[in-house]
Amino acid sequence: MAHALLDDTLAIMANLVAFRSVSQDSNLELIAYINQRLDQIGARTTLTLDPDGTKANLFATLGPPDMDGGIVLSGHTDVVPIEGQDWTSDPFLADRRGDRIYGRGTCDMKGFLACALAFGPRFAAADLKRPIHMAFTYDEEVGCLGAQVMLDQLASVGRKPAVCIVGEPTDMQIIEGHKGCCEYTTSFTGAEGHASQPDLGVNAVEYAVRFVTRLLEIGEVLKTRAPAESRFDPPWSTIQVGRMAGGIARNVIAGACSVDWELRPVSAGDFAYARSQIEAYVETDLLPRMRRVSPEAGVITQIIGEVAGLEPMSNSEADALVRSLTGNRNPATCVSFGTEAGLFQQHGISTVICGPGSIAQAHKPDEYIELSQMDACLDMLDRLGGHLAG
Incomplete structure (x- = not known):
């Protein structure tokens, strides 16, 4: 039987999907919509902006004011691009086909954000003994x-x-661990010249290749450092090179090159x-060799993001709480994809990942969520409200 709030939740999700909150664009209109809904039920809200003021986080609280020990329902508002994907319906229009919603x-x-917002009025009306954020x-x-x-x-x-509780799509299973995700762009500045005299220049592509070779060597060493009881797939930390670009012509010593790469540590x-x-x-190999020819040569690594992994914590408060809310008796698992969960854990907040939908549908054309998953999430939040009021 469908949860009583399912229709309201689907209407909210349709509104959320209609906001084109691709990461490269502003999410302020979406945040304004969410803030308005939460203002109407008396939530206490705080906004934090990115350096350009074009994007915002919203943190909202219901229940006892100025009290520690509350429960956070967390999710991101941005989505991945649709360019180059073959969709059979408008990606920014929630399209119901049978028991699935596409978009x-x-x-x-x-889907998770809609569930949380749909329950907002019930949380606000309840006599909560602990805050819900x-x-x-x-x-x-x-x-x-x-x-x-x-x-x-x-x-x-x-x-x-x-x-x-980070509501990433896990089929409502409990995830207690994932690797970190660290993303970088390393840029090489060389010295251009005629290709007939390569020793008189500094070939940025050549030194980028040396750098990539060293990354792959370190990646092989990381395989030998895999923890004996690792539950990750693969069990070791990984290094991966995603993109390399540089040079302007075959007969010109390349003056610039960049490498996009990532490290996923266990x-x-x-x-x-x-x-x-x-x-x-x-510092000890590449730069000295480059600067012997051109003192202006350089190597700069830009940190795109360094996100901590979620370290598995047996018998954690978060795990126990979500089990009591979902009735899930399956062992908590670890996954390869990254989330914001490790950041909450770094701040001393007991954290697990559990949300509606399947990660197998994420980032693909015709992304969808099953209505049964939405129902299961609403049931979990229903029990959470009773838990906090009890």
């Missing part, structure tokens, strides 16, 4: 940038929730090891 962000993760963030898809700003602001004013130790090895190679 960009339906499962990742506006809702966190809506920007730029999760491009480095979890918004959540870091939001959490730093919460810490600066001394607010300390106890538990966080532990803080692997993160520190890989970064130290890479930095030492650049």
Whole structure:
């Protein structure tokens, strides 16, 4: 039997999907819509902006004011682009076909946001003994940038929730761990010249290739450092090169080149090891060789995002709470994809991932969510309201 709030939830989700909140664009109109709904039920809200003021996080609280130990329902508002994808319906129009709702962000993760917003009035009307918080963030898809700003602001004013449920699509299963995700662009500045005399220039592409070769060597070492009881797939930390671009012609010594790469560590130790090895190679090998020919040559690594992994914590408060709300008896698992969950954990907040929809549908054309998943999420939030009121 469908939950009583399902129709309201689907209407809210349709409104959320209609906002084209692709990461490269502003999410302010979407945040304004959410803020208006929460203002109507008396939620206490705080906005934090990106440096340009074109994107915002919204943190809302219902229940006892100025009380620590609350529960956070967290999700990101941005979605991935649709360019180059073959959709059979308008990606920004929620399209119901049977028991599925199609549209960009339906499962990742506006379905969860809609469930939380639909329950807002019930949370507001209940006699909550602990606060319920809702966190809506920007730029999760491009480095979890918004959540870091939001959490730093919460810490600066001394607010300390106890538990966080990140509603990424997990088929309503409990996820207790994932790798970190660290993304970088390393840019090489060389010295151009005629290709007939390559020794008189500094070939930025050549040094980028040396750099990539060293990354792959470090990646092989990381395989030997896999924890014996690792539950990740693959079990070790990984390095991956996604893009390399440089040079202007075959007969010109390349003056510039850039490499987009990532590190996904299973532990803080692997993160520190890989970064130290890479930095030492650049400082003691690449740069001296480049600058012997051209003192102006350089290597600069830009941090696109460094997102902490979610470390599995057996018998955590978050795990126990979500089990009691869902009746799930399956073992909590670990996944390869990244989320904002590790950032909450870094701030001392017990965190798990549990939300409606399947990650197998995320980022694809004709992304969809099953109505049964929405029902299951609404049931979980229903029990959460009773738990907080009890």
